[in-house]
Amino acid sequence: MNWLWDPNARWILGGCMLLGLSSGVLGSFAFLRKRSLLGDALAHAALPGVCLAFIITGSRSLGGFLVGAALAGLVGAACIQVITRYSRVKEDAALGLVLSVFFGFGIVLLTLIQQSQKASQAGLDKLVFGQAAAMVSGDVQTMAICAGVVCLATFALFKEFKLLCFDPGFARGLGYPTALLDGLLMLLIVLAVVVGLQAVGVVLMAAMLITPAAAARLWTDRLDHMVVFAGLFGALSGAIGTGLSTMTLRMPTGPLIVLAATSVFAASLVAAPRKGLIARWVRLIRLRRQVAREHALRSLYELAESRSNWTATISVADLAASRGNAESGLRRVLGELGHEGLIRVEGGSISLTESGLNAAYQVARNHRLWEMFLMHEGQLGADHVDRDADVIEHLLPRSIVEELERLLVVHGRHPELPPSVHPLRSV
Amino acid sequence: MSSAGWIMLIGALVGGSCALLGCFLVLRKISMLGDAISHAILPGIVIAFLMTGSTSSFPIFVGAIVLGLLTAFLVQTLARSGVQGDAAIGVTFTSLFAIGVVLVSQYAAQKDLDLDCVLYGEIAFTPFDRVGGVPRAFWVNLALLAVNGIVLGLFYKQFKLCAFDPEMASAVGISVAGFHYLLMALVSITTVGAFESVGAILVVAMLIVPAATAYLLTDRLEWMLAIAVGLGAASSVAGYFMARGLGCSIAGAMASVGGLFFATAFLFSPSHGVVTRRVAQGRMRRTVANEDMLLWAGRRLEIEAEPAFDLRTVSRGIERLPRDTGTIVSRMLRAGLLMEVEGRYRLTERGEGRALELIRRHRVYESYLDELGYPVDHLHAAADRVEHHLSPALTAAMDAAVAYPERDPQGKPIPGSQDPR
Incomplete structure (x- = not known):
């Protein structure tokens, strides 16, 4: 970690973290407005603005670039709005159009500047991919101001932006100046883009707006948490990317920051609670296990019912035949049920214990209630009912079942239930 | 042929084959997926290049196709596992592109691979690399155009249906996903061909801009394809001249010219232009004002x-x-529908003829609505709006439908109404 003692490296680290922070925060709003790719378009559109600023001011100052990029970005955003509003070209094509034409024009200007051979043009072409190593303390201070403005504005207008993201129609109804807020949001995105130009360049700037926000979205359903997460992920990616590029020679910082952000995203995609792949996989396994268990219980109940003997011993082969699956597939679920004391397994035969019979009765009752309901209320063919019921009974909460039962009684369609458990005690 | 000629020819081929595919991207509303693929195939190209050491080889196309399909697949997989569609595109292509940039920067020193060349391309160098006296890029892009033309031609019906009505397409048994990936594969190889000329970033200009322009100029797919190809070729050629005049990047100039074409179509397209529609609206407004005046007179x-x-x-x-009345009256004086007699205005003979024709339209329409059972007290307002849009043929047809009444529902005479028999 020796590199951290180098003041220059610390400036770069600070700059990249600021970039990650501000673009993560704003990316959340762009993400929720379903305008993630707008950041991409605005980043590309900033190039001609930066070049024009250079041509006019003749110097490479971040302040001038900022104004140029902001103006070009706003013109680009306005073009997208006008194209989608006044012609039948859709938003995707409008984004691609503005992005490529502005960038192409930027390249034209860039080559014109290079051709005029001003000594100070060095570094301008680095804007396309960024060059974090070229950052100096003055740049980082400007970036810090921009990041501060972005965070403050987000904090101050949090409620307004929130409404704009989730229900723009309602926001308009409440009298919020939605067009103005939208424009302000775009201006802030342009600010974040300008902050990123130095470090990651226009091409990969989109990643800084999109990826941390997309990762944060996987962790939470609350906007305030999401903004904080996205900011943290962005800053973390900036730190990791800068660290890696300083430690390994010749690796460009920008792409490494982007790849760090992608890694954070990939990790979130796998490990995030509830929305992560692992969490969903666990849920799926649990659901499958529950389904298998309830199927087995209901089959045992029905087999016992058909033999009019609630304590009958049923062979595993019979159970498997009634479910239509192999005996080997039943072994695990039978083991579980036996472990819970719901069934007794002796050799190849099974019998329900009293608590098992109770549980099996509940499952079978649920199933038949639903079956009846579908037949009478759902207007479904009777031959379709069982298949539907097999799936839905496991998802049916108790309160709804009770309500269903009540409704069926009211309509005089209460189904014939199998004998309750109580007479069994006397058997 | 001179090298300027070759450059324009190669540019036209690139523009044409990109525009051909772009039409389907624009119609399927997946333009940004084209953008994503053009960025994301970079690592595929670099890896293939590092393995074989040449830019002209078959492996580069394989690498590009693999990465292109991988991009389409990743975007779809991410979208299916709950990531918003636009974010899925953004995450995928930026990550793959970043990998490509890292690879280039790592191995550029060892092999002859220049990041600028991959990213911006340099069409000006293409004529120097010749195979049998003809630039290699010409053969490559000609072959790509042929492949695109043949594949799209063979499956034209399927691509068309997938573009306009994917549900219908899958209902009649067309594999929408299959054709989606086929399109993505075509985009990938076409992008490789275009790389040398315009580079990774501006390929998207060649893909989308001519297609979006053509979309504003016609309502028929066949024409859209033809116009897009023409525009793609034209912007390449015009871009070359612009670049030569200014001394700037040819690729950038091509994209800028394409943008100008689009702006022109956006404003002046005969059917969808903003200015054209404004002009047509103004003309309609004047017609309505004139006819209202004639009806009153x-x-x-x-x-x-x-x-x-x-x-x-x-x-x-x-x-x-x-003030508006003054404008209308002077317009009608000029048209010879009104005449001025001692400071007062009278209809000319032609004006009277037009006025009677309009009154006839108005009253025939009222009779027709009355026949339909429309409330009598609403007839006038309805006819007042519709009278400006009725053709003589339609008026005659309605007159026949209500059996040539002499008077309208309010009892006013309908001029010129008689059974032609």
Whole structure:
């Protein structure tokens, strides 16, 4: 970690973290407005603005670039709005159009500047991919101001932006100046883009707006948490990317920051609670296990019912035949049920214990209630009912079942239930 | 051929084959996926290049196709596992592109691979690399255009249906996903061909801009394809001249010219242009004003013989501001529909003819609505709006449908109404 003692490296680290922070925060709003790719378009559109600023001011100052990029970005955003509003070209094509034409024009200007051979043009072409190593303390201070403005504005207008993201129609109804807020949001995105130009360049700037926000979205359903997460992920990616590029020679910082952000995203995609792949996989396994268990219980109940003997011993082969699956597939679920004391397994035969019979009765009752309901209320063919019921009974909460039962009684369609458990005690 | 000629020819081929595919991207609303693929195939190209050491080889196309399909697949997989569609595209292509940039920067020193060349391309160098006296890029792009043309031609019906109505397409048994990936594969190889000329970033300009421009110029897919290809080729050629004049990047100039074409179509397209539509609206508004004035004057004919009126009466009669009335009246004087007699205005013979024709339209339409059972007290307002849009043929047809009445539902005479038999 020796590199951290180098003041220059610390400036770069600070700059990249600021970039990650501000673009993560704003990316959340762009993400929720379903305008993630707008950041991409605005980043590309900033190039001609930066070049024009250079041509006019003749110097490479971040302040001038900022104004140029902001103006070009706003013109680009306005073009997208006008194209989608006044012609039948859709938003995707409008984004691609503005992005490529502005960038192409930027390249034209860039080559014109290079051709005029001003000594100070060095570094301008680095804007396309960024060059974090070229950052100096003055740049980082400007970036810090921009990041501060972005965070403050987000904090101050949090409620307004929130409404704009989730229900723009309602926001308009409440009298919020939605067009103005939208424009302000775009201006802030342009600010974040300008902050990123130095470090990651226009091409990969989109990643800084999109990826941390997309990762944060996987962790939470609350906007305030999401903004904080996205900011943290962005800053973390900036730190990791800068660290890696300083430690390994010749690796460009920008792409490494982007790849760090992608890694954070990939990790979130796998490990995030509830929305992560692992969490969903666990849920799926649990659901499958529950389904298998309830199927087995209901089959045992029905087999016992058909033999009019609630304590009958049923062979595993019979159970498997009634479910239509192999005996080997039943072994695990039978083991579980036996472990819970719901069934007794002796050799190849099974019998329900009293608590098992109770549980099996509940499952079978649920199933038949639903079956009846579908037949009478759902207007479904009777031959379709069982298949539907097999799936839905496991998802049916108790309160709804009770309500269903009540409704069926009211309509005089209460189904014939199998004998309750109580007479069994006397058997 | 001179090298300028070759450059323009190669540019036209690139523009043409990109535009061909772009039409389907624009119609399927997946333009940004084209952008994503053009960025994301970079690592595939670099890896293939590092493995074989040449830029002209078959492996580069394989690498590009693999990465292109991988991009389409990742985007779809991410979208299916709950990531918003636009974010899925953004995450995928930026990550793959970043990998490509890292690879280039790592191995550029060892092999002859220049990041700038991959990213911006340099069409000006293409004529120097020749195979049998003809630039290699010409053969490559000609082959790509042929492949695109043949594949799209063979499966034209399927691509068309997938573009306009994917649900219908899958209902009749067309594999929408299959054709989606086929399109993505075509985009990938076409992008490789275009790399040398315009580079990774501006390929998207060649893909989308001509197609979006053509989309504004026609409503037929066949014409859209033809126009897009023409525009793609034209912007390449014009871009070359612009670049030579200014001394700037040819690729950038091509994209800029494409943007100008789009702006022109956006403003002046005969059917969808903003200015064109404004002009048509203005013309319609003037027609309506003129006809309202004629109708009013025509009704006066039924009350008094040879009616003449001053501006104030007209203004009150047609319920418009005196200033607007002045404009309308002077317009009709010029058209020879009105004449001025001692400071008062009268309809000319032609004006009277037009007025009677309009009154006939109005009253025939009222009779027709009455026949349909429309409330009598609503007839006038409805006819007042529709009368400007009825053709003589339609009026005659409605007249026949209500059996040539002599009077309208309010009892006013319908001029010129008689059974032609």
